[in-house]
Amino acid sequence: MTRHRSRILVLFSVLAALTATVAGCGGGGDAAGVVSTAPPTTDTRGERDWEQIVPGGDCKCADSSKFWFWIREANPEKVVFYLQDGGACFSAETCAPERGLYRTRIDEGPTGEGGVFDFADARNPFADYSIVYVPYCTGDVHIGNATTEYAPRLTVQHKGYVNGTAALDHLAAAFPGATDVVVIGESAGSIAAPLYAGLASDRLPDARITVLAEGSGSYPDVPRFHKIVAGWGIGDAIPPWPETLGLTAKQWSFPELFIQTGRHDPDIVFARHDHAYDEVQERWFPFVGIPAGDLLARVDANEREIERAGVNVYSYTAPGDEHVVLSDGPFYTETVNGEKLVDWVTRLIEGKPVEDVHCRKCRGG
Secondary structure (H helix, E strand, O other): OOOOOOHHHHHHHHHHHHHHHHHOOOOOOOOOOEEEEEEEEEOOOOOOEEEEEEEOOOOOOOOOOOOOEEEEOOEEEEEEEEEOOOEOOOOHHHHOHHHOOEOOOOOOOOOOOOHHHOOOOOOOOOOOEEEEEEOOOOOOOOOOOEEEEEEOOEEEEEOHHHHHHHHHHHHHHHOOOOOEEEEEEEOHHHHHHHHHHHHHHHHOOOOEEEEEEEOOOOOOOOHHHHHHHHHOOHHHOOOOOHHHOOOOHHHOOHHHHHHHHHHHOOOOEEEEEEEOOOHHHHHHHHHHOOOOOOHHHHHHHHHHHHHHOOOOEEEEEEOOOOOOOOOOHHHHOOEEOOEEHHHHHHHHHOOOOOOOEEOOOOOOO
16 A cells, blocks of 8 residues: 655654664664674474564663564565563552563563464464564563663663664564554553554555554553653654654653554554453553543543544454453454454455454453
8 A cells, every 4th residue: 555645744754764763772783773683593383483683772671681672584575563562660669670560671582472473373364474573671661762760779771662663673674665564562562553553654654554452452541641651751752743743741642642643644554452351451550540440441432532533443342351362372262243353353454344343241251
């Protein structure tokens, strides 16, 4: 799908890409500033090798340990940009490593995961896709650019945006002819997925961009969340898009990431998947300091807010209290109102018509 943009929008897109590159990891090498690569590792099903990419410069995890990402090269025209899950941290209480509320360093990768990473399963619509897998270790839902001291001897490197844009630069350099890019995020990764879709659109303006965000649909547009986002340093990560000029960090919320990205590029296809009473999402509200209330009502309200702003979001809302399934076996078996999730996702990424799927009896599985 070729985008028809005015010259001024193209200019702003170029400026956005340049800004993101400056904010990312420097240090020479290719467009992502790669200074070394680890030997490839073989997927447990023997389908493809995963290559570990180690950027230099300012890329790092929350505890200042080394950051890296993985790449699986397959079809160069179809690429997944995957943002990993892994909690969050925004106070001395939530950032204390002993609480275990977020990853402070990289402790796992894509090898051995199921769902969309099971390339041997004939049902997998991503079986032939190249994949850039972005691990999560910064506590800032992949959008931070700050170093914050929460307590004596507790300083957190919120460098998720720095890390993520380095991986995205590598995607653009490795797959310059990509025609289809799917930005997938689970849990914490799903919050940032719309933003990275817009950044991918800046770098690959002729590609069809699809967002599949799973497991964060309930977090509302309220001042408490604005404060958290501002504390992660999103003010230094807001792209210089025409649509975001004049916005401050305190005006950003998680639904706003859909809205501003959709205004920036109306051709991006947005979709989300949530479970109606996701126990992990409910667990985070007390830490934020607001009641969870009826989680499903929050999910539905956020979708209405985004769509009232003129940005369409396709949605698949399943019953029960599960969290995420895209990287697990239920990706292939979950069915709501006769519609299998895997079939719905397959049509979505192929550009075929899909309808919103919403549970009727949403309590229980």
